[in-house]
Amino acid sequence: MEAAHDGVAEAHARLRAAGGDPVLLARGAAFVTQTERPGAARGFQDDAKILADLERDIEGADLAPTEPQRAARANARADLDARWTAWTALRDRELPALNASPAPAYHR
Secondary structure (H helix, E strand, C coil): CHHHHHHHHHHHHHHHHCCCCHHHHHHHHHHHHHHCCCCCCCCHHHHHHHHHHHHHHHHHHCCCCCHHHHHHHHHHHHHHHHHHHHHHHHHHHHHHHHHCCCCHHHCC
């Protein structure tokens, strides 16, 4: 999601500097805002690391997962599922709309 954010943010800045279409500028700004990741927010890689660490701990212990491990897995999985749902909605709706726009700034 970070790469899509960076690409659209760069294209949006070019379009804004060129005095582009206000409708496209609004759509690009909305995409950039929706994909911003605050410094403290977790991302896909953070959840993947949590799950990998849990797997390593559980495999190394050769025991059933503890309740805190199960809770950490459930939380990481729920975050990952929510993030994936948000990303696929942006990927399947917003990015195609920006790519179909007549503004060359959004095309690579």
